[in-house]
Amino acid sequence: MHLRTTDMRSSSSPLQQAHIVLRLSGANMLQTPKRDQGGRMVSRRKFLGFTGLAAAWPNAAWTQDEKGKAKPKPKPEGVVVNDVHAQLNSTRVFRIVEPQSIEAVRAAMKLARTEKRALCIAGGRHAMGTQQFATDGVLLDIRKMNRVLAFDTERGLIEMESGMQWPQLLEHLAAARFSGDKQWAFNQKQTGADRLTMGGCLAANIHGRGLTLPPFISDVESFTLIDAKGELRPCSRTENAELFRLAIGGYGLFGFVYSVTLRLVPRRKLERAVELRTVDEIPGAFAERIRDGFLYGDFQCAIDDLSPDDFLRRGVFSCYRPAPDDTPMPPAHKELSERDRIELLYLAHKDKPAAFQRYAGQYLATNGQLYWSDEQQMSIYPENYHRALDKRLQSEFRGTEAITEILCERDALPAFMAEVARNARREKMEIISGAVRLIEQDKESFLAWASKPYACVVFNLHIEHTSRGLIRAGDQFRRLIDLGIKYGGSWYPTYHRHALRRQVDACYPQLADFLKLKRKYDPEELFQSDWYRHYKNMFNY
Template sequence: MSSESTIVVNDIHSQLNNTRVAEIVKVESAEDIHATILKATQQDQSISIAGGRHAMGGQQFGTDTVLIDTTNLNRVLTFDRKTGLIEVEAGIQWPKLIDYLIETQKEAPWSQQWSIAQKQTGADRLSIGGSLSCNAHGRGLKMRPMISDVESFTLVDAAGKFLQCSRKENHELFGLVGGGYGLFGVIYSVTLRLLPRQKVERVVELITIDKLQVGFEQRIQDGFIYGDFQFSTDEKSDDFLYRGVFSCYRPVDLDTALPAAQKELSENNWNELFYLAHADKAETFRQYTSYYLSTSGQIYASDIHQMSVYMDDYHHELDHRLDGKEQATEIITEIYVPRPALPDFLAEAREYFRANKVNMVYGTIRLIQKDDESFLAWAKQSYACIIFNLDTVHTPAGIEHSATTFRSLIDMAIVRGGSYYLTYHIYATRSQVETCYPQFAEFLRLKRLYDPQERFQSNWYRHYREMFGEEKTNEYSLKSMVWPHETST
């Protein structure tokens, strides 16, 4: 266990969460977690928890907290090849877990191999504990959020007690911690339910939004298990938020060969696409569409096809190439609408984006099945999920422009019976939070019930505690949460 004193941290993607913490403690064992909690209790310090540092809403950092860094909690503890259950320390990240499964089973026939059901897309280096804490999801066509893939987990609570949480044991905590953003304790280990490893064929076509719901339904009927739709972001084109690349994956016979060499985008290719997404959106869509259509029919392993290319700090180089006068990054929102309402929602969003000069550089649509297990469930029904990446200049006006856009999108979803994802930002109004998450006040009450000293805190939690008028709201003003210093490495 090692620690650093008085340091500033930030999230990787939006880089809008510069936060001063009292100390970073890099735990390496369950005993380290226990000792850190007891020490913080003795010194009356609050604790925040971070893994891959990709969350953008302030969930993993708290001003002046002791930050528990879980990245060294990265071991596989047990793997039952008969049941497909694997227990891992919560700091392990998806690439290491997938590599372990591939290496451990390389001598076994495909019919006896296991793999993950799903992981979040866009970035790989997220921890399993962090993915569970935000109740992430992937591109499964008939899958529920990640909590459905979890058999159980071990939690170290505010008193330093080790609690086994599952659907049968500490059931309420099981639902609160899954999607509870680290507020009920430190997840030490997670037991995942694996699925049989498969080979899948990518099938790609170019379609329009009005045909997407039928397209998804047909793919599901035909046995496809993964898929998404990536739409045009060129606001000058009739294709904007209307036409896109529809990519789905269906199982093939396990005897099908996996070619040693297939078409794939290199890091340089991705860098150029990132640049074009900001500089020439029409050309981006042309190149992206051409590439994906050319890969239709390629065969992948069901785990490897879920991996992504993500380059840390890619926007710094973009700012130079684009001759930006101010730093900028992308920030994300994820909106949910009932599936039949998707075309109408996107038509209104299209009009709003054009009228308000919203600079969207990437967007995708996936499906999600209803989640009936997590307390703070975002998948209240089987929604269409729309992800928007907005290029955001790091000035008060630039940030507020994106925040206003996000609130407008949430309103568009609400009138159609939809909702939004809490993970990516804290720009929603109280009315929007209560409409989309009517259980939120009860969530805060249960937080204090299980953690009466509020040992586990984050700037995300403090924001909502103040929003809902809870006690101790003046201890940290929102203005002091973010500190204008260089990010630590």
């Protein structure tokens, strides 16, 4: 059986589509003067607008009736879904199914086969490369599968259905503490947002702010997976070990992860240490913090590109060290509220020096403050914040932020950031935030993004939702990847799929084998995504 797939236009996000149209329309397209129907010259800006519009909305074609008059194309069936952050991955799926049991998952698989459609899997919808969406596919929304199945309070192992999100896990662990059990906490979670599912975190092999931690795979004891045949398969380092390595960081392509067993760690009290540093000092400062026993930390950069001394160079260095168990916890904390975060986001667009000054002042005021090791990893993410920002900023065009995470050698971080700053000024990148973290080598997953210890630099770029803005964003992402490669690094593929083939080959030489192994475990390609289709096209596979 062959499931229905789509061509490049229908499986690409608006950003990729806009880039494809300009590239496929001929090498001399932008150099050749264009004329409208009256013979008048068409400006380059207007021409780019026309071609970009066609690229961004490839299905907005018009048909003709019997008399030759244009008429709208019939409305396609299905449901439009999108990611919650960049909102640049609008995808029409055939149907959304919200299973609450293994039997319901198998029924959805049967539906997909009956309809000759692919199956895709989504949770919190934070991935930005359409790993969770497949055009015309049946989408499994896993968020109602959120029960705790088992909790070994002696060993610190908790088994959860894959739709459980981090706030739900935090609540469950808190309830267990009141029953007199040992105090357990999760070791790491992704930063910036909380409502990601365990299945999504496993599929993306996420990481947090740990100073000495590999990615999420190191915290996974085992998981159970419903494969393409509908069979429930236990996966661990000793059972179905190859599938264990493939599915963690495999973006949902090897089956439906039903449950995840997480390795917990003892809950601890931590003290925050905050100071201002420059990026030249950061490699040594991180090493010093690790020697002193600090567990978590990051470096938040100044984003004022008009400042020759501060831009991507000066920043807030915050780290967390264990505090004695008998240290009394304060009844309340100084912390950023949702309103504070929205105001910082506004200033990051409107007044970048003020944004950094306010952020630095608020964080320096928390120096010495105590936190629980799990609670300090939680964060407020105001969903759809950009709608209010666009209105407040009186933006001509809609905008959002999109993330890219670039990896470089730790000792090369100052040189890397200096070159990023030069490129950002020249290319007018609007960087809304930039943060530096550390990652240890992932020695286990097949498609390992942390192939060695790296400095991870997360850039949040403002993207204007126009054809010109989308094309520029893709070019900027590719330029940042090139800089990461230049300084011994790579990029984390969860946030977009704009890398060129040469960049993929340089950073993920195992990707071709990854695609082959996907077909080994799913020969009919039941589990798909537009991310998967993109790389199949890239490798002509």
